Amino acid sequence: MVEGQSRSAWKAVLGVCVGLLGGPAAAQVPELEGRWSPPLSWPLSAQHIHLLPDGKVMFFEDFAGGGQAPYVWEPATDTFAALPLPPFNVFGAGHSYLSDGRLLLTGGHSEPRVGEARAAIFNPYTGVWEPAPDMNDKRRYPTNTTLPDGDVLVLSGETVGSGVTNALPQRWVDGTQSWRDLSTAGRKLPHSPRMFLAPNGKLFFAGAWRSNLWLDPEGTGTWFGSTRSLHGGRAYGGAVYLDGKVLLVGGGDPPTNTVELIDLNQPSPTWTSQSPMRVARRHHNTTLLPDGTVLVTGGTQSGGFDDRGGAVFHAEIWDPETNTWHSLASGSVYRGYHSTALLLPDGRVLSAGGNGESSAEIFEPPYLFKGPRPAVQEAPDELLPGTVFPVSTPDGSQIKKVTLLALGSSTHAFDQNQRLLTLPYSVTDDGLRVSAPESNVLAPPGPYLLFLVNEAGVPSVAKKVQVGKVPSRFASVIAFSDVWKYDDGNVDRGTSWLASDYDDSAWKSGPGQFGHGDGDEATVLNATTPTQPTVYFRKKITLDKPVLAARLEALFDDGVQVWINGVPVYSKNVGNGLDFGKYASGSTSNEYRRESLSLDSAPFVVGENLVTALVKQVGPRSDDLSFALALQVQFENFQEEHQRAIAFGDRWEYDDSGVDPGPSWMAPAFDSASWKVGVGQFGHGDGDEVTVLASPRPARPSTYFRKKIHLSGPVTSASLELLFEDGVAVFVNGTQVFARNVGRLAHSKYATGSLENARETVELVLQPNPFVKGENTVAVVVKQVGATSPDLSFDLALDVGVQVPAP
Structure with missing residues (x-):
């Protein structure tokens, strides 16, 4: 970097308060309303902005025609450093962070309303x-979305004119530093589509259109329908x-609140309405804050x-706990x-x-004016x-x-990289024990x-951490977009088609998804009149x-049944x-x-396996x-x-004070x-208690x-x-x-x-699984039957199956 200028003096505060909306620089009550600084003079307009891993801020604008190169701002010293020019005009690029902290920029500005095919x-x-x-x-104006394995998916982006967008999603394969086309997932999307990696591993398209979609990024890619938002389009x-x-x-236009x-x-x-903002906005910025609230600025x-x-x-803040x-x-x-807009590591927001x-x-x-900050010591x-x-802290x-x-990493009213996770924790003598996210x-x-x-509600100054990459325990053996043999000939095939040696050489083949009538099919099936009731599918896979x-994932309309090696494993509406x-x-x-398969019948074998399915209308x-x-499988690398x-x-901690603990x-x-x-058994009135x-x-x-236990791996039973x-x-x-007996x-x-x-043994249903690897809290309330109850008893044993690496 070339060390640049220090910023010039702050501009004077503009004007006086003219009410809630117009008030350049109204009188501020910091503990209730927060506080804005006077405007700071910057060397260029920060139309793309990124929080770097060292806490500095990189920003740039359109530098075509000899404009200025990107800059880095140091918040601690309020100084700027000029960066070298990128290899092309990255204004209008998509951007997100790679697993090692480098920033991938995709596309940009070649000429007005014409995109750029390069990446950097x-x-x-x-x-x-x-x-x-x-x-x-x-x-x-494409969008980058980082995937669980550290790859990045880039979607959309204008090519050669208004409304002409790149319909082909591409996956940046970080391990090989190359692009892979999602050739079966072509779809026209708006500029800067609002894409999010969801907990099911799919990408969720949330707008700006009203219709939402899922994208499975595996294989050559598959789109499938989701829900619709409650409001119309939400451009910007x-x-x-x-x-x-x-x-x-x-x-939207006109803007909505x-x-x-x-x-x-x-x-x-499905979408649910939330309390509206105090005023409609468009072109505003929406920023996640450390306490889980959401800040809206500008627009x-x-x-x-x-329209200026x-x-x-005025800024607004949304509290998800109270809506x-x-x-x-x-x-x-x-x-x-x-x-x-960008959240800084000290909890302030740069606009x-x-x-x-x-x-x-x-x-x-306002949270910065509500008392001392907690400290992250280590x-x-x-x-x-x-x-x-x-986490070492004196404030545990x-x-x-x-x-x-x-x-x-923000531009055009959307941050393509920021996401917030709330982590479980427990208090220890020297701070906290915190559970990392369950998976990538x-x-x-x-x-x-x-x-x-x-x-x-006061946040600490953040500690920068790196979330590492942990290989999934499950390996993909069939993706939505994979090729299957299929028979849509409207002919009854009896049961013989389920056999491994059945001759399907005359069947058609094609990639998923299959179907007709929705417009999202990679392989369009025969649509008969009247509608054929059953279509057949076969696919062979080899397991070593x-x-x-x-785990099986099925996309279907209207009924489906699946067999593995002739054993039925899933059925819906059939x-x-x-x-x-x-x-x-x-x-x-x-x-x-998405279903986890019961393997009591052990349908899989080492070697060739046959997966068969039928779909009914x-x-x-x-x-x-x-x-x-x-289909994803977990091989016996774990036991x-x-x-x-x-x-x-x-030994348990216990409270027999009769006072409500909250x-x-x-x-x-x-x-x-x-x-x-004390130690079990606990109770009174029977004479067999160890702790009375x-x-x-x-x-x-x-x-x-209450009792804390430590588990060495994920709990499977x-x-x-x-x-x-x-x-x-x-x-748990x-x-x-x-x-x-508890109402x-x-x-x-x-x-x-x-x-x-009473003695009772219960197999727990782990859906969802309440156990975590590491520290767990088991808590129990025991209730007596009435005011004259003469005795009470309690003790408990817990057996778990823990997944550990196989020797």
Whole structure:
């Protein structure tokens, strides 16, 4: 880098307060409204902006025709350093971080409304631009999305004129530094499509169109339908990802103040309306904050493309816990089209750019005025998904939340890299034990900011951490886009087609997805009148080692049944599937299902395996059909190790005070330091207790127990053995896994029935799985049946199957 100039003096505050919307520089009450700095003079308009791994900020604008090269700003010293010119004009590029912290830029500006086919990598550690192979065609305003293995998918981008976009998705394969085409996933998308890696490993297209889509990036790619947002198109609206949910904010023309949320953790997610913003906005920036709230800055409330007359100066903040918006202080400069915003490691937000605006402002959110910050004294430099790591802090008992945020990389009202994850944790003597994200699907590899947030909502200064890459335990053996043999000839094939030696040489073949009537098919099937009830599919795969577990994903419309080596493994909306003439028993619309397969019948073999499927339509007038299937297997590189995690007679913390401990007593972070400690069995009134509990009159309704256990790997099975009377509820990491004779959990409620020293063994259903690798909290409430109950008993044993590497 060439060391550049220090910024010039701050501009004078512009004007006086003219109300909520117009107020350049209104009077500010920081603890309620936050605080804006005066405008800062910058060397150019920050129309693309990136938080680098070292905490500095890189920014650039259109430098065609001899304009200025990118700059780096150092927040600590408020100085600038000029960067070398990139190999082409990267204005209008897509951008996201690679797993090693380098920034991949795709496309850019060749001439007005004409994209650029080149790509480049900026190395923040050396300040050097590194070459990358060209893409298939030009792209201007594409979107980059980092994938779980560190690859990057680039979509859309204008090619040679308004409305002419690059329809071919391409995958940057980081291991080979090359591009791979998703040749079966061509689709025209808007500029800067709002794409997010979802918890199911697919990419979710959230806008700016109203219709949403899923993209499976495996193989040669497959699109399939999703839901529709509640509002119309949201051009230049905000979209952010937090804990598996996507929030859409404003946008459109005329602009809207509507807000909606979709939870991608759900099997069939749909949008739900949220409280609206105080004012409609377009061209605003939407920024995730360390405490899990969402900040909106800038934009215009007027119709048309970029009307300064409708400038919105005040910021707003959304609290997901209360679904409420609060108006904050007003900045001084109109930040509309080509403006950007970025979260800094100290919790402030940088707001910059806009057409012709070479300035920036710093916003300090209200949380920075609510008391001292918690401190991160020490934390690992690298986090591996699925592990537990220590954080040294003197403020452990005061921590309310631990969050992980990917570094921001923002342009055109969308941050293509930022995502927020809330991490489970427990308090230790010297700080916290924090659970890293479960997998790279939740946290793709790359640089992140780790924040601690205290009870007052004040965040620490972030610790920069690197999320490492952990290979998935599951290997893909069939992708949605793979080639199958199929028979859509409307002929009954009986049962012989299920056999491995069946002659399917006359069958057709093609890639998934298959179907007709929806427009998203890679292979269009025969559409008969009346509609044929059944279409057949066959595919052979070779496995070189035994299979421990499997996951199947099916996309279908309307019914489907799947066999592996002749063993039925999945069926939906199909009665007697082999009855060719029977239609589906229910109707779906491109339904997507993901299932873990039961392997009790051991359908897989080492060597060649046959996967067969049939798809049924719902009736003779059905106008569409869909089918695609993906299969992932876990080979026996891992084995299940059975462990007795808790034994009868073990030590527990307990509270028999009769005082309500509050609603979070079962949570891992609950402070139980004042509780008593004893060993099982616990109770009173029977004479067989090791730890005798208090026995007041009237009998207390609830007695509480907590225990920390450490598990060496992911839990694949679990069973409880319980001794109790009269009612009991068991929680693992705050999730209830079993209850008997417990109606309401309220502290003052007695058990709903009476049991005398009952013993019960229960196999736990681990969907979702409440256990994590590392530290786990088991919490139990035991309830007596009434005020005159004379006795109480409790003890517990827990057996788990833990997945460990095979020797």
